[in-house]
Amino acid sequence: MAKDMVPIYTVQKEGFPKMVGTLDSRYELPGRNFFNDTAIPQVYRKRRREVQADIATVKYFSTTADLWSSRTSEPYISLTVHYIDDNFDLKSHCLQTSYFPGDHDGINIAAGLKEGLAAWVLSEERQVAITTDNTGNIIKAVENYNQWERVHCFGHRLHLAIENAVRSEGDRITRATGVCRKIVGHFSHSWKKRVALKTAQIEEKLPDHVLVTDCQTRWGSTQKMVERVLEQQPAIHRVLSSDRKTRHLLPSWQDLEVLESVNKALSPFQEFTDALSDENHVSISYLRPVLHLFNTSMLAEKGGDTDLTKSLKGKILNYLNTKYEESKELLNMTSFLDPRFRTQYFSMEETQTIRERVTSELMQIQQQQHRPAAQSSAAMETARLDVEPPPPAKARKKTLASFFKSSAGADAAGTSVAEFDPVVQCRESVAAELNTYIYMPCIDQEEDPLKWWKCHKINFPWLSKLAQKYLCIQATSSASERAFSTSGNVVTAHRSCLKPSKRKGRTSPSAKASYSDLMRHQAKQHTPAKLAAAVTQEKLTFCVGWGANFTQVPQPVSIDGADIEVVSSYKYLGVHLDDKLDRSCNTTAIYWKGQSRLHFLRRLGSFNVCSDMLHMFYKTVVESALLYAAVCWGGNQMDKDRRRLDKLIKRAGSVVGRGLDDVGTVVGRRMRSKVQSILANPNHPLHSTVSGQKSSRSDRLPSMPCRTECFRRSFIPSAI
Incomplete structure (x- = not known):
């Protein structure tokens, strides 16, 4: 099914079970849920482990990326990786074709590309270049925000x-x-x-x-x-x-x-x-x-x-x-670096420039390799000093040959420092390789340059590293286009209702890439030492972030080896959050808490306490529970939930003997007070965000443009 992109419901149609029964009548064909929940995820996990093992030891790699909209107008982003292994075989893998909601601006695309590499533990420093088309948002994401080397797609x-x-x-x-x-x-x-x-x-x-x-x-x-x-x-x-x-x-x-x-x-x-x-x-x-x-x-x-x-x-x-x-x-x-061309199409000045660049890059590679070697040798020397020296040997009578041996050793010691310099030796070795490589005849145009480098990497140990680094770059972004062609064969007219969470395992080995990227992004907010203490915060982040954009929870969930529990709702700092983000869970919790507090207000009123005392008790005991952190959840509360709380406040008002402010009035007053305190405090984290909304002609705060109703009813837009 995953290989040939066959619909899962094939196992329930009349023809396929009949064919299986003809082959072996004793075999009981599993249902579609087995293939959907068990078989296909197993194929995905196996393939992901294989790809992960292949790219774990990659020294240099290049990528291609592109954006695409499916038949149902759902946006996707594709990321492919290309590299040359130690056997000089050019390999390619489609890492992800992930659902990519939100604005397709430079910042979001740049973050999506970085998270795509991080999901596969690929370092940006090892990426040589990325090949993309010439759309403005991708150019801004790659060159301006990520500052990666970009190659123009030749086809585009x-x-x-x-x-x-x-x-x-x-x-x-x-x-x-x-x-x-x-x-x-x-x-x-x-x-x-x-x-x-x-x-x-x-x-x-x-x-x-x-x-x-x-x-x-x-x-x-x-x-x-x-x-x-x-x-x-x-x-x-x-x-x-x-x-x-x-x-x-x-x-x-x-x-x-x-x-x-x-x-x-x-x-x-x-x-x-x-x-x-x-x-x-x-x-x-x-x-x-x-x-x-x-x-x-x-x-x-x-x-x-x-x-x-x-x-x-x-x-x-x-x-x-x-x-x-x-x-x-x-x-x-x-x-x-292609033995078919070498300096055939270069002028003398360009050839000299290339020689200098090759020498400079190889010197940097040599320094990177020499640094860990020097550290290991220093550690060995330290360990050698910690060992007790052996007891002195018994003095022996010198022979005539020992005088010549000590004299030769002294001469060698006097010249060894001047003769052995790893930088000079590397530079001379690179120069010798360059001269030999340049003056060799070019191979035939039909031959494979990677096979030539595989045979001659012994003769050119330094240049072969650069060939492995640069020849993996793609001239076009066709790899991403092919991934989208495969996705188009999955999201056909008959499967246009297929959810994005179900498509990923059928188009690339990244069925959980979006969720893993989300959790890994949250894990970056904490140091490794604080990861264990931040597990509860990760559960909170899951409740808020996953429920808004995704439809299925992947299992298991882990961050850097720490198992994370996935819950449908969670209480954090006194506020209940659920995966629907409609605040109903929080309203139900505070409603029943308010009912219990209202009981004490009624008991107090039964003792004929004055109205002022009852009002003070309501403010300190009942309202503090009903409207705790109302600035956070008051704007996004549903109308039916707000009416429930207003009824509770109305009952309390009948006990107190005076009219009490409803939820909307209290939330509005607190929001205005909070936004004024933010503007007055330059050290507040939201000060720059709120003050940046001021009009250039006056100190007024104009309304913020909001694309979604959820954002429009959140704290800052509502307060403004």
Whole structure:
């Protein structure tokens, strides 16, 4: 079911149980609940352990990320990891395709990406780069907030280059492609026209190909549509011209000329995009050679090109050169570490710059490795000093050879300090490897560079580390796109009601990633020493955070090895919280507490105590219990719960003999008093939040924009 994405209810349909009974009539087929609650979670846990074991020892890795909306308009975020293991095999894993509610702004996306890495214990320092598309919120999240190295997806970058070039040419390309879409749509909606087209293809001796429908967000589909219409133009003309009602669909000679120019300019890009989208082979090192090939041959002006073709080529080339200038150093490094290219596409100045960067990075790696070695040697030396020295040996008579031995040892001691310097030795070793690597002949373009590094890592121990680091970067974000394609096959029209908590285990090995990220984020608020004392706070956080966004509680729950109990409600600092966040649990608790306190008020009133004393008793005993922490829960209280408390206050008022303030009045008064004290205290944690809402023209506090009713009725918006 998980592998082939088969619905769970298959086990209850008529055909599957019958087939199982035919194979073995003694076997009792479990129900769908077994597969949903036991079998599929076991498959997920097993797969997660395997992936966790694979990435536990990874030294360097790269990632790809993207956002997607399902058929039911539910947002998801995908994160894939790519790395090269010690055997120089390029491996990829989809870590999560998680439900991602809330605003898709830079801050939330940045936090989601960080929590995705933390859920799999992947350090940000080991991430070389992340490949994403060019949407503004992802760029802001990666570059501005997380400050990670970002690689532009080649597919999206090329699409934008073609889109901008086509848009700059005005309406003639738009009109010509519009004619193609009308032609394809006409043949797609009429089976008679499709039969007539096949007959015309046979008569014209054309290939038996169907027309292609394009997707306007993918330039490749538009190019294929144009190419297929030009290929089948004689057959299309024969079919459409035979019917007077369809002759208006025939493209004019101007349209055909434009389509031929567009096809000639765009057709070479299709194969490059397909090749660079392969996540199982090294792709990032191709970008610099591909750009060089575009500049020298493929997009260079040729004698047979029309003016439109030349214009499109020039604008596409100029756009790509400008955008990839920002990441030129990274592209140069990856191409240099590919034995198929080395310095083939670099100038002398660029080669020297790469040599300096390689030497600098390898020196940093050497220092990182030398530091723990020095610490371990110091510890061994300390341990050696703690051991008692052996008793002195009996003096022996010196021989003639001992004089020469001591003399040679003294000479070596005088020169050992000057000769052995790990920094100098590493620099010389790196320089020797660079010279040997640069002057070696390039391997064939069809060979696998990782296999070459696997065979030659003994000869290049330093450079092989950089190859393992940089060649895992992806040139496109196709890995995340494929994860979304898999998710689309899960969330079909027949399974559009499938909840997000049920989809995760079927699309990636991160069925509990969102919950684990939430709990791990709360655990970061406490030091490891305070984790045991913070278990109750984690239960509180679970009650508030999980119930609002999720529908199923995953088991078991643990934070850094500490088991956390999951509860449906919890009392914290005198306030009852439940997983529904509707305050009904808290209202019920204080209602019964108020009833017991009201009993004492009635008993006191039976002794003919004056009204002032009864009112003082009500304030100190009854109201303190009914409206304790009302600033926190008063705004989000439901109307029916508020009416219950108002009835209780009304009964107390009849005993006291005067009118008492209802819940809304007391909550409003306390909120105003609290927000005024916050404004007057600059050291209060909410001072900057509240004071930041002041109007620039006056000291008034305008209403805050609230997207949800729950937030609108919370403390700060209600108080303002």
